[in-house]
Structure formats: structure tokens, C-alpha cells
Amino acid sequence: MSSSTASRRVFLAADPLASAPWSQWLRRVQPLLYLLPALIAVGIWVYRPLVQTFVLSFYEWNLLPTSPQTFVGLQNYSRIFQLPDMTQALSNTAIYIVGLWPLAVVLPALIAIATDELGKRAREIYRVLIFAPMMMAPVVVAAVWRWILHPTNGIVNNTLNGLVNDFERIRFFTDGSIAIWVIIFITGWKLTGFSTLIFSAALTNINRDIYEASAIDGATRWQNLRFITIPLLSPTILFMTMLSILFASAWSFTYINVLTDGGPSGATTNIYYLLWVYGFRSFAIGWSSAAAMVIFVVFGIVAFLLIRLSNRLAFYDN
Amino acid sequence: MTTDALLLEARPAAPPVRARAPLTSHMILIALSILSIFPLYWMVSSSFKPVNEIYSPNLIPTAPTLENYVRVFDTLPMNVLMGNTILVAVMQTGFQLTTSILAAYALARWKFPGSGIVYTLFALTWLVPFQATMIPNYVLLTQLNLRNTALGIIIPNIGSAFAILLLAQSFRSFPRELIESAQLDGATSWGILWRIIFPNLRPVVASLGILLFINSWNEYFWPLLVSSRMDSSTLQIGLQMFMAGEVSLWGPVMAAATLTSLPIFLLYVVLQRQIIDSFVKSGLR
Numbered sequence: 008m009s010s011s012t013a014s015r016r017v018f019l020a021a022d023p024l025a026s027a028p029w030s031q032w033l034r035r036v037q038p039l040l041y042l043l044p045a046l047i048a049v050g051i052w053v054y055r056p057l058v059q060t061f062v063l064s065f066y067e068w069n070l071l072p073t074s075p076q077t078f079v080g081l082q083n084y085s086r087i088f089q090l091p092d093m094t095q096a097l098s099n100t101a102i103y104i105v106g107l108w109p110l111a112v113v114l115p116a117l118i119a120i121a122t123d124e125l126g127k128r129a130r131e132i133y134r135v136l137i138f139a140p141m142m143m144a145p146v147v148v149a150a151v152w153r154w155i156l157h158p159t160n161g162i163v164n165n166t167l168n169g170l171v172n173d174f175e176r177i178r179f180f181t182d183g184s185i186a187i188w189v190i191i192f193i194t195g196w197k198l199t200g201f202s203t204l205i206f207s208a209a210l211t212n213i214n215r216d217i218y219e220a221s222a223i224d225g226a227t228r229w230q231n232l233r234f235i236t237i238p239l240l241s242p243t244i245l246f247m248t249m250l251s252i253l254f255a256s257a258w259s260f261t262y263i264n265v266l267t268d269g270g271p272s273g274a275t276t277n278i279y280y281l282l283w284v285y286g287f288r289s290f291a292i293g294w295s296s297a298a299a300m301v302i303f304v305v306f307g308i309v310a311f312l313l314i315r316l317s318n319r320l321a322f323y324d325n
Numbered sequence: 326m327t328t329d330a331l332l333l334e335a336r337p338a339a340p341p342v343r344a345r346a347p348l349t350s351h352m353i354l355i356a357l358s359i360l361s362i363f364p365l366y367w368m369v370s371s372s373f374k375p376v377n378e379i380y381s382p383n384l385i386p387t388a389p390t391l392e393n394y395v396r397v398f399d400t401l402p403m404n405v406l407m408g409n410t411i412l413v414a415v416m417q418t419g420f421q422l423t424t425s426i427l428a429a430y431a432l433a434r435w436k437f438p439g440s441g442i443v444y445t446l447f448a449l450t451w452l453v454p455f456q457a458t459m460i461p462n463y464v465l466l467t468q469l470n471l472r473n474t475a476l477g478i479i480i481p482n483i484g485s486a487f488a489i490l491l492l493a494q495s496f497r498s499f500p501r502e503l504i505e506s507a508q509l510d511g512a513t514s515w516g517i518l519w520r521i522i523f524p525n526l527r528p529v530v531a532s533l534g535i536l537l538f539i540n541s542w543n544e545y546f547w548p549l550l551v552s553s554r555m556d557s558s559t560l561q562i563g564l565q566m567f568m569a570g571e572v573s574l575w576g577p578v579m580a581a582a583t584l585t586s587l588p589i590f591l592l593y594v595v596l597q598r599q600i601i602d603s604f605v606k607s608g609l610r
Binding site for chain 2: 035037038039041042044045046047048049051052053054055056057059060063070072118121122124125126129133134135136137138139140141142143144145146147148150151152153154155157160162165166196199200201203204205208253257260261264265279282283286287292295296299300302303306307310
């Protein structure tokens with residue numbers, strides 16, 4: 008093996024083509040050639056627009072190619088924080104994040120832990136069922152829940168009406184005090200099963216010997232949970248927490264768009280939805296761009312901190 | 326180690342708490358399963374109910390009918406929508422796989438100046454929200470005259486950072502000796518990629534492809550923005566328009582929703598294990 012390798016290498020080195028300057032050059036730029044299609048795509052459709060959004064955030068413009076872009080300095084940034092709908096959207100964004108967290112992280116983690124001892128075959132069947140919502144298109148999900156939760160004809164209101172005397176029908180999407188929670192529930196409904204499977208997978212990776220050792224030491228169930236399971240799950244918990252913070256608003260966008268349009272009177276709008284409304288309804292490109300930059304930076308910092316935290320906290324098995 | 330194992334075997338059978346656990350587990354999971362599956366079941370069931378039965382709580386339609394589906398096909402250009410959606414999803418998946426296989430190969434195979442930066446550039450894209458890029462992208466697409474075209478829906482998505490990072494990871498675990506010996510046999514880097522690495526990693530690429538296909542099929546944001554006409558739209562947009570137009574026709578709306586999900590349903594029934602595994606292993610996006 009080694010002698011034939013050596014002779015081949017000599018042969019390659021002697022190859023006139025291989026030593027030609029252009030072929031050496033080609034070899035050097037080779038990685039770049041493979042990367043080029045993806046780099047161009049990401050450059051044109053992610054980083055170019057990001058920079059342009061940054062630039063547009065200092066201008067006033069209404070999206071019409073014929074109308075001028077006026078430089079206004081930092082005015083967009085100072086204005087957006089005085090807009091009442093922006094304040095509402097920001098506080099709603101916080102509600103979306105806080106409300107989604109139990110559905111995307113706590114509940115799935117608890118379910119995964121509680122059901123960890125099930126046999127493989129039973130688990131296989133549940134997996135297929137609870138993962139199904141993740142496959143569904145958000146528009147389809149919105150359509151189905153609108154039908155199920157319809158105030159006069161939906162099965163939920165009809166069933167409650169049959170059970171409760173003098174039942175006052177719940178207007179799930181038009182009652183300002185509950186609409187945002189309904190959107191959060193629907194967003195969470197799509198995620199819970201998926202998230203549960205992520206936690207189950209993380210649990211199966213925990214080495215069983217640790218539990219056996221702790222059983223010998225006479226540890227209680229609670230102690231196992233507190234000192235073994237939760238610490239070992241912490242990377243997954245942090246990862247899912249990060250996802251739910253960063254994407255709570257993005258994931259709920261379609262439901263808001265189809266089901267409530269941000270209403271009633273802004274009760275379900277969030278920051279991403281407002282960016283959309285500013286950009287493509289009010290055509291306030293400057294406001295939309297400035298708000299987008301603020302969100303990008305804030306979420307970037309949050310992600311950075313959470314990644315730092317998870318690197319520090321990570322307890323890896325073995 | 327062996328003594329531990331012996332000790333464990335010698336321990337009495339599972340304590341009562343454990344014996345009860347599976348029943349509780351089953352109850353929790355059955356509840357979660359019903360919650361997950363009922364809305365989908367209700368959608369399909371409602372889609373087969375005639376007008377006079379649509380408001381009834383019957384789980385199974387007593388007189389199932391196809392009239393809702395007929396109505397959908399009469400009102401919506403379903404063939405066009407279905408064709409557009411298939412075209413968009415297949416082409417987008419193809420582009421994404423091609424660009425990411427090439428990029429992942431470069432990242433996994435060579436260490437070159439700037440490779441760290443390139444990797445970071447790809448990784449950071451998932452922090453860039455859609456809303457921070459939508460306006461310039463919309464403007465560029467308009468300038469290119471690609472609004473209301475399938476290409477306009479596809480083109481911003483031809484590169485997928487998620488796919489690149491996922492593939493780079495599995496390409497890295499490919500045995501280096503195989504690559505080196507092929508190199509000594511005079512294989513070009515192109516040949517090594519397609520004749521040695523790709524055939525071996527076909528399952529990884531296939532499950533990634535399914536995932537990308539489903540994502541593309543379910544895409545709503547961007548198509549909504551760039552296609553305002555039915556003849557260039559996808560099923561998702563068609564369903565949304567249909568819903569907005571036929572507010573109280575729940576039977577036909579549910580039939581349209583069922584049709585929109587049908588291909589994904591079929592894919593899921595056939596390939597559930599691969600789909601779930603690839604989603605769980607790769608996280609979101």
C-alpha cells in the first residue's frame with residue numbers, strides 16, 4: 008500500500024498538467040468554485056437586502072419606484088418608538104414569547120420525561136400521531152382552527168353550548184382579551200408534538216448507567232429528575248428556549264394574517280406583523296426598515312447570550 | 326461493572342411507582358395524540374359532509390358526499406394551483422440540494438483561508454428574519470420582472486444555509502481514507518463528490534430533500550407577497566383567497582384545505598419514520 012502510494016505520488020508530481028500554473032491556481036480556487044452558487048444566493052437574497060434595509064432605515068420612502076427616497080437621518084428610529092401601535096406590538100411580542108414558552112419547552116419536556124419509560128413500539132405509534140401537526144401548512148392549520156373555534160357554528164362552542172346552561176358563545180378571534188392567547192395556542196399546538204420528540208430523543212441519549220448508579224445510591228424519582236435528567240437536558244432546554252424566543256413572532260405570523268389580521272384593534276399584532284403592515288400596507292418603508300434593524304440587533308444579542316449560556320451550562324454525557 | 330449489573334438483576338421487580346407509570350404515560354400520550362390529530366380528522370370529516378350536515382357534531386358523515394370537492398374545483402383553478410405548487414416545490418428543492426451539496430462538499434473537504442468566515446456567513450443567515458430582507462427583495466424581484474412567476478417564488482430560496490450546515494456535518498463524517506485513495510487513483514474532486522461521497526450519503530440527501538420539499542410546499546409569506554394572481558399562485562395562497570371569499574362555506578373550505586395537504590399527507594403516511602427522524606435530528610428550519 009505505502010510503496011504504491013509513493014510511486015503514484017511521484018507519477019502525479021511528474022504529470023506536466025498537474026504542475027502547470029493554471030492547474031495549481033485552479034486547485035487553489037477549487038473550494039471557492041464549489042461554494043460560489045450558495046454564496047451568490049445567500050449574498051443576493053440575504054446579505055444584500057439586509058444591508059439595503061439598513062440603508063433604507065435612514066430614508067423616507069413609499070416603495071414607489073418613481074417617488075424619491077428622502078434622507079431623514081435617525082428620525083425613523085426615534086419616531087417608531089413613539090408610535091402607539093409599535094408599543095402595543097412590542098408588548099404583544101413579549102406576550103407571544105412568554106406564552107409560547109410553556110407550550111414549546113415546559114410541557115414537551117414534562118411529557119417526554121413522564122413517558123420516557125414506554126416501550127419502543129407504543130412510542131412509535133404516538134410519535135406518528137403527535138408529530139402530524141408539524142407537517143401541516145400554516146394556512147391549513149389556520150383554516151381548520153377557524154372552523155373548530157367558530158363562534159356560532161364551530162364544534163367547540165356548539166359542544167360547550169350543549170353542556171352549559173345560558174352559555175355565552177366565546178368569540179375566540181374577535182374578543183380582544185383572549186384572541187392573542189388563541190393565536191399562541193394554535194402556534195403551540197403545531198409545535199408541542201415536535202418539541203416533545205426532540206426532548207424524547209435527548210432523553211434516549213442519556214446514558215442509562217447513570218440512573219442505575221443513582222438507583223443503587225437510593226435516589227428518589229424527584230432527585231433523579233432534579234440532579235440528573237434536568238441538568239443533562241439543559242442544552243436541549245436552552246436550544247428550544249432560544250428557538251421559541253427568536254421565532255415566536257415569526258411562527259405566529261400566518262395565523263395572525265389569516266385569522267385576525269392583527270386585530271381586534273391591534274390585540275394580536277406583533278413586531279413582525281407590524282413590519283409587514285408598515286412595509287406593504289402603509290408603505291412606510293423607513294419605519295419598517297428601522298424597526299426591522301432594531302429587531303435584528305436585539306434578537307441577535309439574545310441569541311448570542313443564549314449560545315454563550317448554553318456553552319457554559321452544557322453538561323455532556325460521558 | 327459486572328457486579329453492578331448483577332446487583333441490578335438481583336433487585337426486586339419494579340417498585341409500585343414504576344408499575345403505574347406506563348398507564349399514566351399512555352393516558353398523557355393518548356390525550357396529546359387526540360389533541361394533535363382531531364383537528365386534522367375534523368377537517369377531512371367536514372370536507373365530506375353535505376350542506377345540511379356540516380354543522381352537526383357527527384364524527385363520521387352520515388351521508389358522505391363529494392359536492393364540496395366539486396365546488397372547490399369549480400371555483401378555484403385547482404389544476405393550475407397544484408401544478409404551480411409542484412413546480413415550485415420540486416424546483417426549489419432541487420436548487421437547494423444542488424447548491425448545498427456543492428457548498429457542503431467544499432466546507433467539509435478543504436481547509437482554506439476564509440473557510441471559517443464562509444461557514445459563519447452561512448450559519449448567521451438563520452438569525453436574519455424574513456421581515457428584515459423582504460422589502461429590498463421585493464424591489465429587486467419587481468425590477469427583474471419576476472413578480473407573478475414561479476421563478477420569482479423560487480429564486481430567493483435557491484440557497485439554504487440550513488441544508489448546507491446539515492450536509493457539511495454528514496460530509497465531514499465521511500471516511501477520509503476513501504477520498505484519499507480515490508484521489509490517488511486520479512479521480513477529480515468533482516468525480517469524488519458524485520461517484521464516491523454522494524452515492525454513499527444518498528439517504529441523508531433524500532431525507533433532507535423531503536424536509537425541504539415539505540417546507541417549500543407549505544411556504545406562505547413569500548408567495549403571498551410576490552404572486553397576486555391565481556394563475557401564478559400556489560395552493561397555500563389559493564386556499565387563503567378561497568377562505569377569504571367563501572367565509573361561511575365550511576364544507577368547501579375544508580375540502581380545499583384537505584386537497585392542499587393531500588400530497589404532504591401521502592408523503593407522511595409512506596415515509597413517516599424518515600420524516601420524523603430528519604425533522605428531529607435537524608431541528609427547525
